[in-house]
Amino acid sequence: MQRRTLIHTAALAAAAFSTLVSLPATAQGTWPTGKPITYMVPFAAGGTTDTLARLIGQQLGTALGTTVVVENKGGAAGSIGSEAAARSAPDGYTLLGGTVSSHAINVSLYPKLGYDPIKSFSPVTLIGANPVVLVVAANSPYKTLKDVLAGAKAKQGGLSSASAGTGSSQHLAVELLAYKSGVKFTHIPYKGSGPAIQDVISGQVDMMFDTTVVAAPHIQSGKLRAIAVTSPQRLASMPDVPTVAESGVAELKDFQVQSWQAIFVPAGTPTPVVTRLHDEIRKILAQPDMQTRLKGFGMEPADLNTTQIAAFQKAEVEKWAQVIKAANIKVD
Numbered sequence: 001m002q003r004r005t006l007i008h009t010a011a012l013a014a015a016a017f018s019t020l021v022s023l024p025a026t027a028q029g030t031w032p033t034g035k036p037i038t039y040m041v042p043f044a045a046g047g048t049t050d051t052l053a054r055l056i057g058q059q060l061g062t063a064l065g066t067t068v069v070v071e072n073k074g075g076a077a078g079s080i081g082s083e084a085a086a087r088s089a090p091d092g093y094t095l096l097g098g099t100v101s102s103h104a105i106n107v108s109l110y111p112k113l114g115y116d117p118i119k120s121f122s123p124v125t126l127i128g129a130n131p132v133v134l135v136v137a138a139n140s141p142y143k144t145l146k147d148v149l150a151g152a153k154a155k156q157g158g159l160s161s162a163s164a165g166t167g168s169s170q171h172l173a174v175e176l177l178a179y180k181s182g183v184k185f186t187h188i189p190y191k192g193s194g195p196a197i198q199d200v201i202s203g204q205v206d207m208m209f210d211t212t213v214v215a216a217p218h219i220q221s222g223k224l225r226a227i228a229v230t231s232p233q234r235l236a237s238m239p240d241v242p243t244v245a246e247s248g249v250a251e252l253k254d255f256q257v258q259s260w261q262a263i264f265v266p267a268g269t270p271t272p273v274v275t276r277l278h279d280e281i282r283k284i285l286a287q288p289d290m291q292t293r294l295k296g297f298g299m300e301p302a303d304l305n306t307t308q309i310a311a312f313q314k315a316e317v318e319k320w321a322q323v324i325k326a327a328n329i330k331v332d
Contacts, residue, residue, distance in 0.1 A: 031092045031273050036067040038088075039095045042081025042102055044074040048213075048297055049097040052127060052261055055293065056284055063280045068095075076110065077167060078102030083114035086121065090268035095277070096121065098264045100169060104316035108324040109167045109331050117317060121264040122274055123309035125281045128299035129258035131231035132173050132209045133216075133241065135224040137201055145228045145247035148207065149183050158184035159206035162196035165189050167331050170196070172320060173209035173230060173257040175327040177244075180251045200224065211259055212237065212298035230257035231300065260316075261299070262309065278306055 039057045041050045050072060057068035073081035082102045088094035103117040115121075134145070142148045152158040158178075163170035166189045174185050188205050190196035193214045200208045201223045212235065218224040219238070226241040234243055244255040263281060265274060284290060285301060294301045304312065323329075 031270075031276075032064050032066045034066050035093055036069050037061070037064070037093050037095060039068050039070045039097065040081050040085045040088075041070055041072045041097045042074060042078035042085070043072070043097075043099075045072050048130075049078075049099060049261060051297075053097050055290070056127075056263075056281060059284045060277075060280060063284070064276075077106055079106050079110060079113060079115075082106075082117075085264070086115035086266055088266050090266040090270075092265065092269055092273035092277070094266060095124070096264045096266075098262045100258065100260050100316060100320075101167075103262065103264065103313060105167065105169075105172065105320045105324070107317060108321040109329065118310075118314060120267055122267055122269055123306050123313060124263040124265055124274055124277045125285070126302040126304050126309045126312065127261040127263065127285060128294050128297075128301045129231075129260040130211050130213065130297065130299045131229050131235065132169060132211055132257050132259060133219075133229045133238070134173075134207060134209050134227040134244070135197075135200060135215050135219065136207045136227060137203045138222055138225050139203070140206070140225060142207070142227065143225070145242075145244060145252075146249065148227060149181055149249065151206075152183045152185055157186045160186045160188050162188045162190055162200055162205040162208040164193045164196055164210075165191060167329060169211075169257065169259045170209045171329075172323055174207075175329065176255065176257060176319075176323050177209075177252075179323050179326045180255060181249060182251070197224075209257070216298065230255065232256060235300075237295075237298070260302075262313075274306065 039053045041053045043049050053070045057070055061068040073084055078099055078101050082096060085094055085096035107113055107117050136142050142151055161174040171187055174187060178185050193210055196208060197210055197214060199205045215224060219226050226238060228244045228247060229235055229238060229241050230244055244252050291301055
């Protein structure tokens with residue numbers, strides 16, 4: 001009997017040891033183990049999301065004692081790479097550079113999205129937000145937002161507004177303006193901001209919302225006139241340009257459009273791992289040189305905890321769902 005008891009006890013111990021060994025490293029509290037971390041960028045190389053990934057990834061790898069590898073998987077406004085990240089193991093070895101497109105807009109824009117922007121991910125860090133600015137040609141008769149709205153009411157079909165493409169933040173900004181003000185505009189989509197803003201400069205298109213990074217050089221050169229920015233407060237880089245909320249139009253008092261950048265991990269990633277990532281990335285973003293780089297991108301740095309990021313993202317999803325439905329925007 002004693003021998004059978006010893007054998008039984010030894011078998012249980014062996015089984016317990018085997019189970020422990022088979023647990024992922026994150027469950028044993030040893031993350032990271034030195035295994036490379038993949039930082040997925042759901043856009044092509046060279047853009048803002050990619051540049052931020054490389055700036056953050058290099059320092060993050062040093063802080064964690066491992067290698068962070070940036071992988072670009074673009075397509076469908078960030079949807080393809082986001083879906084791939086959502087299907088990755090929630091073990092702390094996959095990060096995703098998410099944006100307002102991939103994690104707030106696309107869920108209402110694409111009929112068959114392969115992931116849920118909220119349920120499929122856990123937020124790690126909100127890197128910052130880039131407001132857009134409403135611009136017209138330097139010789140345009142419109143000098144204020146009230147002028148723009150009055151001009152749109154007076155013109156058949158409304159004023160024309162260029163964008164980098166259907167469903168882009170530039171497009172949705174004018175749709176939000178139309179939705180809140182009740183004034184119609186004619187959307188003119190282009191394949192990118194470059195050709196779109198050139199047609200605004202030449203006067204072929206009446207106006208355009210675009211990021212401060214793209215629009216600022218043309219404003220400074222005198223080719224464009226800035227009408228209003230979509231941030232909550234005036235920008236330090238454009239102190240003389242009022243916010244949309246300052247226009248005096250009651251319906252626009254809470255008007256905001258932010259092209260934001262964030263970092264997510266697949267849902268189910270252990271909380272201690274998410275917390276460590278948040279803390280380490282926050283330290284990186286707080287560095288003076290990194291703050292300077294972010295502002296150089298026209299971004300307003302953010303400092304929110306994961307709970308605040310989740311609430312912010314949920315509000316963004318709901319806001320753009322209303323706009324897309326009201327404007328009946330569809331993407332095949």
